[in-house]
Amino acid sequence: MRRKSQLWFLLSLAFITFPSFSTEIVFFHEVGCPHCARVQELLDQIRQDLPELVVRKYEIGELGSFVLLERLLSAYGAELGPVPILFVGDVALVGDTFYGLGPQPEVLPGRVGEMTLEQVIREAVATGAPSPLERIPQIATEVVFVRAPGDRELEELLLKWTARYPELGVRELFPNDPADERRFYQLLKQYRVQGDPPGLFVGEAALIGRELHILGQAPLPWPSPEAQAALEAELARAIEEKALSPLARVELLEQLTIPAVVLAAAADSVNPCTFAVLVLLLGTLIVAGRRGKMLAVGASFISAIYITYFLMGLGIFTAIQTAGVQRPF
Template sequence: PHCSREKAFLAELGKEVPGLTVALYEGVEHEALWRSMCAQYGGVSCGPVPLTFIGDKAFIGFSEEEGPLEKHPVYNAYVGYSNQLIIALEEELGTSITNPLHRSSSQVVLFLGIVLALYLASYPLLGKRLGKKVWIGILAGIIIVSFFILIAVTPERTIKDFAEKLPFPGFVFVVALADGFNPCAFTVLIILLSLLTHTKSRKKMVLVGSIFIAASAVMYFVFIMAMIIVGSFFFSRYGVFIMRILGAG
């Protein structure tokens, strides 16, 4: 999947950036060239793919997310964040390049904004026909779906960078909001709300809802702490071995 995503990414750049030539080679079919390039770039590991060579830099893998210029200690190559590929191309070509992933995100935001504006403008007509409650319910559905789409198309690094600039409570709120908009959470919430509505008792709704929130918070805390403790233990001892297995897979 990484190779196919990077091919689409490079194809967009090849169409729009003057003077850029993208040469694609299959490692199996051009093994001698592949190993020769790895050796020329300081002994880059030839195991995992994709490998991207730009100027004097070699990049391992591909991620649509944005990240810093960091060298992978196992593969002796830079991590293939999309923004770092763009920066390397800008340095080589001496020109400014727009990340095609940013452009697609902006188009999605514009489209969602137009849809929301049109629906809000339809209130004088649809509000009377559907009824105020139904119209507001549809509006809430549009907003929720829009959040799903926005979070899906927004790079994770962008969300993290924005959240890290906020005070700690704001950081927690933004990260929790981004994490909460997922199909699993909303499926559980729909089932829970259906059960609570069936009780027809506000006291029971508050009791069950409070227990659900508290239990979710405790389980999240336990699992996250377990992942941190167990993960740090294994990676401190077997990190290189684990990364080689993951890279080979």
């Protein structure tokens, strides 16, 4: 009987369909670029035969996309050039120039380049090539940048930061987008500041207009030497401690609703040890013939537990604030 069960188990494995691993392409394009449109058509045709192929598209005009592009170019040993720019497997395509086909870059324009790109993609899928994004350093923390028309100061500052800190991620918000505008005002509320774009948020710091705000400190005028030094120090601390992204903090705060707190408190209140002590105490009173004191003793026990937990929570919260540990909310 045991051998039959083992045989059925082995036969059932033959009918199990294991998930296939996907191959990623990182594709940088520009709105209105005809060459980008042609590459997109080619990718669509290839994906009809290779559904496991995943294409991640980035608009090169966005600051976060440009930062990612610079990191990928550095990882592939390629130079910045015209779009379309594409990374797959061990090969990078910048305009008509291929990096990774051989020891030197090769320029293959027109149909020859398209056939070469298709061959490279099919080989990457066949060999299960890892995602190009795995070549860049892991992001330690994230800075949120809110763009304003005509402003270049913060953008240049971010480009310097990303060149100095490869592990720094950049997330850009656009005020003309309703969803991004809502996130911007949520960030203002989170950091307890007011103002209009441009803005920058990282760690415990918020740079809005001409003032730098760091939680728990007095505002500093920007761009004074004191403010620049304070912002650089906060950036270094956030990277070293892998601080939570400002947008992640907002999402956590949104999840911290009254029903969630009530449900968490109800779940935490189910304490078997407390119930055991309460039952033992009340049982002792019953055996001792002091039933009249059960209500008073039970209420005193519950009140003592509540006061103890409250004081413990207040003490932990005060200790965290005094120690200056980062606050996620």
